[in-house]
Amino acid sequence: MKIAITDASLIIVMYELGLADHYFKLNIETHISRNIFNQVYPHQRDDLDTQELLGTLYIHTIGSNERSAMNEINFPQTFCVNDRSSVFVAQREKAYILSSDKNVREFITDNIYEEHGMFWIINELLETKAITNDEAVSYMRELSLHTLFPNSAEAQSKIKHRLDKLIAQL
Numbered sequence: 655m656k657i658a659i660t661d662a663s664l665i666i667v668m669y670e671l672g673l674a675d676h677y678f679k680l681n682i683e684t685h686i687s688r689n690i691f692n693q694v695y696p697h698q699r700d701d702l703d704t705q706e707l708l709g710t711l712y713i714h715t716i717g718s719n720e721r722s723a724m725n726e727i728n729f730p731q732t733f734c735v736n737d738r739s740s741v742f743v744a745q746r747e748k749a750y751i752l753s754s755d756k757n758v759r760e761f762i763t764d765n766i767y768e769e770h771g772m773f774w775i776i777n778e779l780l781e782t783k784a785i786t787n788d789e790a791v792s793y794m795r796e797l798s799l800h801t802l803f804p805n806s807a808e809a810q811s812k813i814k815h816r817l818d819k820l821i822a823q824l
Contacts, residue, residue: 656685677779
């Protein structure tokens with residue numbers, strides 16, 4: 655499976671919650687743009703460099719020819735350069751999208767790509783037995799308090815629903 659991560663906040667949160675080590679052990683070929691790479695914290699970039707050397711992560715630099723091709727795509731006006739470059743990488747690599755950005759997720763869904771978010775990572779880790787149900791509950795509780803979802807009633811509702819399901823399985 656190929657995944658393109660479209661925003662640095664997901665990577666940052668994966669590291670802050672302690673999920674990054676688990677994530678990079680999954681059988682997933684992960685792609686990010688250099689723009690996204692440059693937005694994460696320096697100690698996280700060091701680990702991402704290691705993941706690139708291990709072949710679990712591919713960091714893409716968009717050259718001038720690619721930039722011209724990227725500019726031909728009819729992206730929404732709300733997309734910043736990072737959104738455009740990340741979606742462009744995903745299209746080129748035929749990768750699923752991993753994003754916390756609602757505009758990116760809507761664009762992806764409208765354009766028949768598969769998209770996922772932070773919950774999907776926890777579900778994948780749980781399904782592959784990389785983490786236990788207890789750990790999943792703990793990660794979901796930490797996620798509910800995280801600034802990735804500031805004042806988002808919709809996200810909090812989804813987290814509560816997933817937490818209830820996980821707790822019922824304990």
